[in-house]
Amino acid sequence: MISWSPSTKHFYHAEIHGSTVPADSVRVTARRHTELLEGQRQGRAILATTTGKPTLSPILKPTVDQLRAFAIADIKAEAARRILAVASIARQTNDNAAIAAFALGLATGTKTADGAQKQEASAALRRRAAIDALRAASNTLEHKIATWSALALSSFDASDDGHWPVEG
Structure with missing residues (x-):
């Protein structure tokens, strides 16, 4: 038997917790237990109703600022992925040395x-020019989304090739 206590906001299993199950605990079915845990995994809180039964907090929609922050993080991650596809960090370091040595000699x-x-x-x-183009596209994209609505931001896909310079 699974139960939930509104005072501790924890689940209890009679077979495991025995006599330590709080007196205010209420029974929950295995199915409801799974639903509540899934809701919690999605960021919702498990709260008590007026009768002490567990329920999930409402789904809170992210604000425009939160959506924009998520989109900017996605842009930065996608830019980093594309840059590393052009050249690894080690390759970029070696490229910097090769460019500097050649320029110094000249x-x-x-x-x-x-x-x-x-x-x-x-x-x-x-490779440097390709990386610079990706960085410029990333910066441009961040500025572009600065005025987007929540609807536009919620459907934004940073991995869409249309946002980035053609590779190759």
């Missing part, structure tokens, strides 16, 4: 770049 005239070094720097610059 600026000081101390080193003439060979074909392999030019190719490496060119490839690094292409």
